[in-house]
Amino acid sequence: MVKTKKTAVINKKLCVGCGCCQAVCPLKAVTVQGGMFAVVNTDLCVGCGKCVKACPACVIKVEVQA
Amino acid sequence: MAQKRWYDYLWIFSALYLVLGFFNILFAWIGLLCFFIPIIISAVFGTKSYCGRYCGRGQLFQLLGGKCGLSRQKEIPAFLRSHWFRYGFLIFFFTMFFNMLYNTYLVFAGAGTLKQVVTLLWTFKLPWNWAYTAAGVAPWVAQFAFGFYSVMLTSTVLGLITMLLFRPRSWCVYCPMGTMTQLICTAKNHKKINL
Ligand code: SF4
Numbered sequence: 001m002v003k004t005k006k007t008a009v010i011n012k013k014l015c016v017g018c019g020c021c022q023a024v025c026p027l028k029a030v031t032v033q034g035g036m037f038a039v040v041n042t043d044l045c046v047g048c049g050k051c052v053k054a055c056p057a058c059v060i061k062v063e064v065q066a
Numbered sequence: 067m068a069q070k071r072w073y074d075y076l077w078i079f080s081a082l083y084l085v086l087g088f089f090n091i092l093f094a095w096i097g098l099l100c101f102f103i104p105i106i107i108s109a110v111f112g113t114k115s116y117c118g119r120y121c122g123r124g125q126l127f128q129l130l131g132g133k134c135g136l137s138r139q140k141e142i143p144a145f146l147r148s149h150w151f152r153y154g155f156l157i158f159f160f161t162m163f164f165n166m167l168y169n170t171y172l173v174f175a176g177a178g179t180l181k182q183v184v185t186l187l188w189t190f191k192l193p194w195n196w197a198y199t200a201a202g203v204a205p206w207v208a209q210f211a212f213g214f215y216s217v218m219l220t221s222t223v224l225g226l227i228t229m230l231l232f233r234p235r236s237w238c239v240y241c242p243m244g245t246m247t248q249l250i251c252t253a254k255n256h257k258k259i260n261l
């Protein structure tokens with residue numbers, strides 16, 4: 001069986017680093033790195049999509065990863 | 067629900083700030099904190115934790131747009147989050163800011179007179195003389211207060227509009243302080259973090 005996993009993917013070029021995603025993530029899977037852009041820890045992320053709805057710049061998508 | 071920390075209540079400070087300006091314009095000076103603290107945090111520590119934790123304005127928009135449901139929760143148009151718009155707005159904002167400092171200087175140098183107005187959206191002049199009594203402070207001190215309060219009120223109004231139209235913290239996408247601290251952090255950290 002092929003394992004699939006949903007995970008948040010951030011367009012870091014357009015991320016404004018506001019930290020809204022970080023504030024809502026129940027698993028602390030996303031953090032703003034060095035004040036530049038947010039990065040998802042794919043091991044922790046469960047793809048719940050909370051950050052997607054919270055991001056004011058709309059630069060997060062939940063994608064299925066093989 | 068995560069436990070609330072003291073800094074989760076900084077929105078009260080932001081709301082109070084706007085209210086105090088209606089009573090005495092000189093309170094506007096306190097707003098300089100919202101200017102220097104984020105710059106210091108980003109320049110010294112290289113993080114945007116001001117935006118993530120301590121910004122009362124961001125919290126206020128989150129509260130009004132989120133909990134109070136005053137936001138349409140729609141996606142922001144692509145041009146508003148483009149680099150062109152964000153950097154352009156930063157430059158425009160600072161041009162107007164230095165213009166305000168210049169007006170303060172004119173009053174300081176005696177070449178201009180104190181204008182008791184709050185200018186909204188850089189255009190509309192609202193008479194504001196009820197919040198000022200010429201007691202004990204130099205005219206330029208008051209002029210700066212009127213100018214700075216104009217900046218704060220204008221950005222709040224813009225933020226409220228985009229909060230209503232898009233997402234609660236849409237202002238954070240083009241907030242000049244947010245853009246500037248991101249630039250400072252990028253200048254500081256881009257070599258360290260290669261992702
Ligand atoms: S909420 Fe969006 S813009 Fe803000 S830090 Fe997270 S990914 Fe970046």
Ligand code: SF4
Pocket residue numbers: 007008024025026027028029030040044045046047048049050051052062
């Ligand atoms: S999708 Fe859910 S778990 Fe993954 S980063 Fe976003 S909020 Fe966190």
Ligand code: SF4
Pocket residue numbers: 018104116117118121122123124237238239241242243244245
């Ligand atoms: S982007 Fe501006 S309004 Fe938003 S949290 Fe940062 S400083 Fe505050």
